[in-house]
Amino acid sequence: MPKDHFLYKILNPDSIAVFGANNNLLTTMGSMQLRNIITGGFKGEIYPIHPKLTQVQGYKAYQNILDVPETPDLAFLILPPRVIPEVLKECGEKGIKRLIITSGGFREIGEDGKQLSQEVNQIAETYDMRFVGPNCLGIYNGWYDPEVKDSYFNTMWIYETPERGNISIVSQSGTIACHVFWHCQDWGVKIGKSLSIGNELNIDILDYLEYFRQDPQTQVIGIYLEEIKRGRKFVELAKEITPEKPIVAIYAGGTEAAERSIKSHTGAIGGNQKIYDAVFKETGIISTTSMTDFLYYLRTLSFAQNDKIYLNGDKVGIITDSGGSGSMMTKTAEQLGLKVPRFSKELQSEIQKKIPYTASALNPIDVTFDTDFINLLKSFPKILMESGEVDAIIVYGVFDFDDVLKTMEESGMKINDEMKQISDMIQRAVFKPIKRLMKKYSLPVFYVGPMPYRFEWYRKFISHDIPIFSLWDAPSKCLKILYDYSQHRNKFKTFKNNSV
Amino acid sequence: MPKDHFLYKILNPDSIAVFGANNNLLTTMGSMQLRNIITGGFKGEIYPIHPKLTQVQGYKAYQNILDVPETPDLAFLILPPRVIPEVLKECGEKGIKRLIITSGGFREIGEDGKQLSQEVNQIAETYDMRFVGPNCLGIYNGWYDPEVKDSYFNTMWIYETPERGNISIVSQSGTIACHVFWHCQDWGVKIGKSLSIGNELNIDILDYLEYFRQDPQTQVIGIYLEEIKRGRKFVELAKEITPEKPIVAIYAGGTEAAERSIKSHTGAIGGNQKIYDAVFKETGIISTTSMTDFLYYLRTLSFAQNDKIYLNGDKVGIITDSGGSGSMMTKTAEQLGLKVPRFSKELQSEIQKKIPYTASALNPIDVTFDTDFINLLKSFPKILMESGEVDAIIVYGVFDFDDVLKTMEESGMKINDEMKQISDMIQRAVFKPIKRLMKKYSLPVFYVGPMPYRFEWYRKFISHDIPIFSLWDAPSKCLKILYDYSQHRNKFKTFKNNSV
Secondary structure (H helix, E strand, O other): OOOOOOOHHHHOOOEEEEEOOOOOOOOOHHHHHHHHHHHOOOOOEEEEEOOOOOEEOOEEOEOOHHHOOOOOOEEEEOOOHHHHHHHHHHHHHHOOOEEEEOOOOOHHHOHHHHHHHHHHHHHHHHOOOEEEOOOOOEEEEOOOOOOOOOOOEEOOOOOOOOOOOOEEEEEOOHHHHHHOHHHHHHHOOOEEEEEEOOOOOOOOHHHHHHHHHHOOOOOEEEEEEOOOOOHHHHHHHHHHHOOOOOEEEEEOOOOHHHHHHHHHHOOOOOOOHHHHHHHHHHHOOEEOOOHHHHHHHHHHHHHHHHHOOOOOOOEEEEEEOOHHHHHHHHHHHHHOOOEOOOOOHHHHHHHHOOOOOOOEEOOOEEOOOOOOHHHHHHHHHHHHHHHOOOOEEEEEOOOOHHHHHHHHHHOOOOOOHHHHOHHHHHHHHHHHHHHHHHHHHOOOEEEEEOOOOOOHHHHHHHHOOOOEEEOOOHHHHHHHHHHHHHHHHHHHHHHHHHHO | OOOOOOOHHHHOOOEEEEEOOOOOOOOOHHHHHHHHHHHOOOOOEEEEEOOOOOEEOOEEOEOOHHHOOOOOOEEEEOOOHHHHHHHHHHHHHHOOOEEEEOOOOOHHHOHHHHHHHHHHHHHHHHOOOEEEOOOOOEEEEOOOOOOOOOOOEEOOOOOOOOOOOOEEEEEOOHHHHHHOHHHHHHHOOOEEEEEEOOOOOOOOHHHHHHHHHHOOOOOEEEEEEOOOOOHHHHHHHHHHHOOOOOEEEEEOOOOHHHHHHHHHHHOOOOOOHHHHHHHHHHHOOEEEOOHHHHHHHHHHHHHHHHHOOOOOOOEEEEEEOOHHHHHHHHHHHHHOOOEOOOOOHHHHHHHHOOOOOOOEEOOOEEOOOOOOHHHHHHHHHHHHHHHOOOOEEEEEOOOOHHHHHHHHHHOOOOOOHHHHOHHHHHHHHHHHHHHHHHHHHOOOEEEEEOOOOOOHHHHHHHHOOOOEEEOOOHHHHHHHHHHHHHHHHHHHHHHHHHHO
16 A cells, blocks of 8 residues: 555545535535535544634534644645635645645636746645645545445545446546546446546646556556656656556547647647557557547456456457347457457357257357347356357347346236246356356456346446446457457566566 | 338238237247237237137237138238248238248258248249248337327337337347337437348348338438348439438448358348448448447437438537536547637637636637536527537536435535526526527537436436437537538539529
8 A cells, every 4th residue: 555655645634624615515616525525434524614604514614724623634625726825825834735726727727827836836845735736626535445335535526426446547637537427337437546636736647647556456547638747757657557557548639629628628738649649559558539438448457457357369259149239249349350260160069059040159159039048148158268269258138137027027927936036047147157267267258238237237247347238339349458458468477577 | 101112011000910929928039029019009900820829918819810800911920930931821811911020040041041031932922922021020110109109019029119209220130120229218319110121031121211211200211231132222222312311321241250140140141341331432321330329320310300400511619617528529529520610709708708717718618617507508509609600519518407406405405495496497598499599500509418318307308309418429420420411411402403
């Protein structure tokens, strides 16, 4: 645990002073942010600082930080930018060493903002303070209190939180750091830490990456970039990190209007797309411009890192009860450079025994309409794993079996007892056994179905940490990313072993 | 209404004979299919044909079609393929002219299947019968009884149905024809008809397209292709259709294993991707290999066709309360060839008056954290529309305002009456007025937010027929597609006008 790193107390403060929150939740962002700090189960003291109020959201409020009875680990400032220097000085006098400055109105607004930035930097230097921001939403730390389920430390205003996991995000945009939490929750993208870092006036992305490098709770890193200030250092550090912990990046600049947009957003000057592409290539960073892909790639790598399940090669086996989705996934896998090899005669005849005669065993295996879901979801993946003919498997045909049953029963038809057991039977047969096999063979199995994530059965897969996809666009792409990362990782492993 | 077309009675039968359904809903597909026919509110007589049962799902069953007291408009067959010829002959003797043959086991299984296909074709010719399939799921017709809400005629086994709309799908895969219905329902992809056409032994995709061309209920067409049998005719017909009704296509073949997959799926021999790309280009068909894009493109064109809202040019205005998503959408719009022009000085100063001084009015307009949602969602789009400086608008920042309020209230905070009105106020200010403006200026406004479609507020946009996007990947792509289609349409409009 990187307890000695200066970021540690920002992510895990024992006490916090909050400037700029009141009791009116909807009109001030600071009030919503304090609300989230409280709701997450903050363990220590909370000191709201307010010029007029004596109580803020149930906590005793103080007029001035100097009145607070102890020196808080962290000060959280969401105030008009013009008062920041004064408050900062008072925090310095109080002995506070760590801060989050949420306020906007710095370099992103032009000359005035730049002067203010300089002033703020000088004050921080004088008092030996480190701060996140300004112009950010602050931090989410799902590991703040690992003993307590659903607890977290969240200074952002979005109230939804993802499940705790091994993914850490560092973002030059607050939106990418927290607006995505609803989708993370639905799709099972398990986030441990998510940091909105704003203008990086005092702490820059290199510092956060260095922290993640040391942090055992972080096994996958997501970054959203509008600029990189220390380019050479960034390349060096990223090169060190990626063989152990994959990095997925979005770069938002690189086109004319996008540059205009990011300049007014964080004041950054992005840079040519080609430079960023070269950096990503050299460092082994996986990049995308799609939010959906970003979340799916993080999730894919999160599953892989959790259980050390990587691809040993590029051969994909596809099992489906639908010809159309099977064909589409086959095509995209091939277009991305993966192989979908025709199975050996032996393997074909083994499968052929278990499927209708109208079905196909070539690869894809298309079982057509067949209600033997155990075959589809477990037996065939197992046979493929044991065959040694594939390095990864995609299975199409996950429905919410309880919803199917319920709907049929509501039609007034009799459902016999055996059928009512089907859901339990599938769960027992699939989840734990498949997970064991995946680990044994280091061979990922991706499950796919046509229903949205809101359905209960998709939640079941997620809760068992088994990759499940709603619709069939993402699986091939994610396998390709995982294959590339497996290769990247191997290259360094081999190199390391040879040089020892 | 193409009442004289031979497909009309297949889509709108007054009476139907169903072969292969019983009372065991979960183990036979035919039973689930009959269940859906009943559930949809079939208006006429249903005659189950079963060798043993006297009652099937509440309907009197007949041992033989010849025993049925009238000649049904349509026979629906889901039977083992070997019995198909005999049953087909009996249907012929009964005088039935229209059939759907769901059964697989034809050319897709090889030589035996090919012989069977020939036999079936000869019988159909003898009795002057036309049939959908074989090896298909049949049809969904949401317009079967337009007077009755949520009624439909659905022979497919998937029980979810989309909202009725102006999109019609014709698919060589049953999955693409119906597994997508859950997402259609969630995303507001409003489908009128969806046809799973299988091996096209008797009726091929050209016939269905010809029907859609004539059908006033169809304004957008989606096709899933594994092959085109009558290539030249296809090109001719598609060229006629696209200036009036856009076509979005998925072609699933074109790679080695994909060809293997489709051969075992429908027995088709696909063909080189380049040929298909050339066909799509020549005919103005919009193509994709992504299911997500397919549904989004259909939805985009559906909105456009409904209210005749097309793009008059390629200039996009972006309004956001989040810099990150704004930058990402700006970048993807530019990468796709659209323009995100810097606003004129006049327009900038008009906007600047209404936003915080830390915000930006350049394009994107980034209002930063601002709780004046009326500005964001209505006033700014209106100003941009009136300015004449843009041809389309993307607005980021749709939350479920009721969910936000509820969550805040549950935190124990007081929410005053004015705040409680906010949701109603936004609804009144945005939905109808924005729709009117869109029509007035023929200028689409796409709304975007970070929450999944399951949230109520996203349903509200959908029910008002206003494009709403969950996450910010699709809007730029959809605008590009709509721009291209608007151009395509104009080209033909101009040509037509000039030649008259």
